[in-house]
Amino acid sequence: MDPLSLILIALAGVVVGILGALLGIGGGIFFVPFLVIVFHIPMHQAIAASIMTVIATSSAVASVNVGRGWSNIRLGMTLELSTTIGAIFGGVTANLVAASTLVKIFGFLALVVGAIMVRNTLSQNHTETLPEGADTGRLGGSYYDTAAGKEVRYRVKKPGAALAVSFLAGNISGLLGVGGGIIKVPAMNLWCGVPIKAAAATSNFMIGVTAVASAFIYFSAGHVQPSITAAAAIGVLAGSRAGLLIGDRIRSRWITRAFAALLLVIAVEMFLR
Amino acid sequence: MEKRKEEDERMQLLIGRALLAGVLLSTAVMLLGLILSAAGMTAPLPHGISIVDVFLMLDPRDGTSVLLLGIALLLLTPVLRVVLAVVSFVRERDWRFALVSLGVLVILLISMFFVKG
Numbered sequence: 044m045d046p047l048s049l050i051l052i053a054l055a056g057v058v059v060g061i062l063g064a065l066l067g068i069g070g071g072i073f074f075v076p077f078l079v080i081v082f083h084i085p086m087h088q089a090i091a092a093s094i095m096t097v098i099a100t101s102s103a104v105a106s107v108n109v110g111r112g113w114s115n116i117r118l119g120m121t122l123e124l125s126t127t128i129g130a131i132f133g134g135v136t137a138n139l140v141a142a143s144t145l146v147k148i149f150g151f152l153a154l155v156v157g158a159i160m161v162r163n164t165l166s167q168n169h170t171e172t173l174p175e176g177a178d179t180g181r182l183g184g185s186y187y188d189t190a191a192g193k194e195v196r197y198r199v200k201k202p203g204a205a206l207a208v209s210f211l212a213g214n215i216s217g218l219l220g221v222g223g224g225i226i227k228v229p230a231m232n233l234w235c236g237v238p239i240k241a242a243a244a245t246s247n248f249m250i251g252v253t254a255v256a257s258a259f260i261y262f263s264a265g266h267v268q269p270s271i272t273a274a275a276a277i278g279v280l281a282g283s284r285a286g287l288l289i290g291d292r293i294r295s296r297w298i299t300r301a302f303a304a305l306l307l308v309i310a311v312e313m314f315l316r
Numbered sequence: 317m318e319k320r321k322e323e324d325e326r327m328q329l330l331i332g333r334a335l336l337a338g339v340l341l342s343t344a345v346m347l348l349g350l351i352l353s354a355a356g357m358t359a360p361l362p363h364g365i366s367i368v369d370v371f372l373m374l375d376p377r378d379g380t381s382v383l384l385l386g387i388a389l390l391l392l393t394p395v396l397r398v399v400l401a402v403v404s405f406v407r408e409r410d411w412r413f414a415l416v417s418l419g420v421l422v423i424l425l426i427s428m429f430f431v432k433g
């Protein structure tokens with residue numbers, strides 16, 4: 044790769060990182076198509092680079108989130124048992140499947156993610172808060188919600204369902220190089236009763252470990268292109284950092300809907316390739 | 317219960333610092349590798365190597381091997397996170413979650429050493 048292309052990839056990474064922070068999703072769903080469509084990078088290499096950016100942002104964001112106490116380590120660790128196994132299956136499958144097939148599967152995922160994004164802008168945060176001092180169970184947790192000015196306590200309902208969804212999310216992550224939070228967060232919130240802040244922080248906490256499980260497979264298969272991967276990771280890191288600073292202020296439904304529409308275009312483009 | 321929360325916060329702080337250190341270190345090494353590569357110090361990409369090989373074949377005059385080291389450090393950062401979780405849960409004598417974390421670590425090590433793409 045020539046230096047100019049690498050700089051462009053890093054800059055694209057910055058944009059993706061900011062987008063991810065603004066939309067509250069990982070940027071992989073935009074980054075993989077970008078590398079494939081604009082730079083004609085082979086699908087497997089694009090997925091490997093994206094997986095690496097997922098690890099970088101998850102680690103960086105988790106290190107910032109720590110002070111807030113939103114992420115639930117016990118719940119995260121438990122669900123990682125199934126996300127990592129799912130990711131290994133996904134990574135192995137990706138290396139058995141032709142690039143053209145992976146591109147089409149990715150197009151389908153872009154469609155699904157776009158739909159979930161629109162749906163999320165329509166639905167409410169679904170949580171039943173336990174009374175003060177109530178038992179949160181083994182997996183439940185609590186955090187102080189500064190916006191509401193009170194402590195939020197919750198139990199985790201249907202842990203079996205959470206494990207199953209986590210397997211699926213890990214599988215998609217390993218197969219297509221995305222984080223998978225877009226699937227886990229609504230599921231944890233709607234089915235398991237985890238407040239959205241805790242679900243998002245816990246999901247982000249899990250994503251890095253999940254991505255590593257498949258990254259080793261892409262690495263040993265020789266799909267990790269060092270210069271592309273490094274440029275991408277550095278760019279996305281810088282972007283997500285910038286996104287965190289501006290993030291909460293301009294999050295809006297219309298931005299989300301605009302990018303859901305962009306995902307539709309990406310889906311069509313990838314189907315037609 | 318409150319003790320558990322306190323211990324958890326200490327654990328989160330420790331893990332957060334380790335993650336930040338890992339990300340900063342790997343980014344710095346990747347940047348160095350990119351600069352060396354741009355200066356024309358590159359070797360062809362070796363095929364089918366493992367994470368361990370990356371550390372063995374590090375050559376400061378070869379941009380590609382420095383880039384691979386940065387990537388390997390980035391990959392090992394979440395693994396370190398799981399190791400720290402195991403240690404913290406053991407220190408809290410929370411055997412159930414020490415075992416869960418150990419399970420995650422074993423899965424990652426299997427992926428690292430035994431699953432070939």
